[in-house]
Amino acid sequence: MFWIYGFYVMTPRKPKSENSIVDIARALGISPATVSRALNNNLRISEATRVRVKEMAKEMGYRHNSMASSLRNRRSNTIGLIVPRISMYFHAFFITSLQRQLQAAGYNLMICQSNDSVKLEKELANSLYSARVDALVVSLTLYTEDISHFEGFVKQGIPLVFYDRVPAEGTPSYVIKGDDYRGGLLAGNHLVGAGCQRIAYVSGPLSCSIYHERTRGFMDALAKQDVALRKEWVYHHELTMENAWNSLRKLFDGHDVPDGLFAANDTTAIAAVEFARERAIRIPEDLRIIGYSNDPRTSIITPSITSIEQYPHEMADKVAETLIDALQQPVSGSSVSIGDPVVCPVDLVRRMTT
Template sequence: MFWICGFYIMTPRKPKSENSIVDIAKALGISPATVSRALNNNLRISEATRKRVKEMAKEMGYRHNSMASSLRNRRSNTIGLIVPRISMYFHAFFITSLQRQLQAAGYNLMICQSNDSVKLEKELANSLYSARVDALVVSLTLYTEDFTHFEGFLKQGIPLVFYDRVPPEGTPAYIIKGDDYRGGLLAGNHLIAAGCRRIAYISGPPSSSIYRERTRGFQDALAKQGTALREEWVHQHELTTENAWNSLRRLFDGEEVPDGLFAANDTTAIAAVEFARERGIRIPEDLRIIGYSNDPRTSIITPSITSIEQYPNEMADKVAETLLGALQHTTGVPIEIGTPVVCPVDLVRRMTT
């Protein structure tokens, strides 16, 4: 430490070298091999010695070098996960369930967030590959159409699982997705059965697999009942609250307005309820609304919102089962590479319909 112009300047201290297994062995007068075995709970080492070694390791501030160990064993016991946004209800529940199952099996989960940026998704995939994760789980961004940044995993035989937002069928990876086509079909059939004929649709970008499938199912349901979607009543964009309000204003500022709305996520459906309240639109008398994901908020808002349940815990179960089967080379891998497994969805009816 010294003075310059009346200020204390702290000179950085040289990092203190960490104690190693050799240092612990010297302190106890035993061999480094014995220390290593004791720290790894080898039963060939007596319980008393194991206790002495662990106490000395703690006293000396020893830290196990898991990276070096993983390089020796060619296993990191770490699985990478790339999600669009951790804040989204579906992914938050999925992560919680998947992490619990993987930890119980001895694996750590390294969670990364792409923020729906293709550039960031590429960087994260490369970083996780360099970190030598044992497997990678991915839900794609809204705009991912090139999948070459995952090729390193495929070439090295590292298990790669796509879930929810997935690449096209035939991609040489494990693919686990929700039945988004049926979700759209259920929404369309329900609105028609409820008496709606002037139906609007607010969806996400068609570059994403989930919104393409929801749209296809919704259109098929209406077409079978002789009701076509008006082009001017279909809005496709990122499903934020702000975008939802902008679309709702355009939908309800004309002379003829919708009497039914399918929102391809619950954030948009909640915005529609708030918009209707502000405009004096009665729900469900004047407007019926269906959302998607069965976010817990849909059950506590007034009126409560009809939504499509995606069962994130069940999808996490299927992903965990697939991962562990692939990593442990068991016969328990439930799916074939390139052939999607489709998880069920259901309509949960509430007061908006």
């Protein structure tokens, strides 16, 4: 630190050089190879020597260089994960379950968040590729249609798994998704079966696989029962609370209003319940509501919300099984076929809004 024109200026501190295996070996008077074997619990080294080496390593502040080790072994024991938003219930539950299973199998999980930005997703894919992850798991952004930024993983034979939000069929990767078509079908059939004839639909962008499939299933359900879906009562946008309220105002500002609503996520369904309370709309007498994902909030809000259960733990199980199989059996590969989608089940959970 020195003084210039009335200010103290901090001089940059030079990083302190770290002790290496060679330094530990010199301090103990043994070979670096013996130190390396002792630190890796090699049984050829006596327990007494292993204890001495580890105590000295701790005293000298030695840190294992996992990056250098991974370069030598060509394995990092790290799996990359790119999710749209960690705050979403489905992905939060999925991450917890996947991490637990991968750690039990000896792998670390490096979690990245795209924030539904295609640009950021590309940057994260490149960063994880450069970090030499052993495999990559991805749930795409709402707007990802070109997946060429993942080609490096495919070309190098690095296992690539898409889950939930997945690319178009035929991609050279593992694909594990929910049965979103059936989810839409269940929602449509349930609303019509409950007596709804004037049904509104608030969904996410059709560029995203899950909303495309939910929409297809929902429209097929209504068409088969001769219930018309008015274009002016259908909205496709990011399913935030603010967007939900904007759509609901448009739906209920006139005299002719819906008697049923399928919200393609639970955030929108919760907004609909709050909106109905503010407008004195009776649920389910005047309006029946179905959400999607079975977020825990749907069971504690009043009235509790009917929703589509996605079983995120089952999807995590399948992803973990596929990854571990592919990594531990690189010759034969995973029992799941590349490019052949695995479809996880969904179910309707009926509550007080229907």
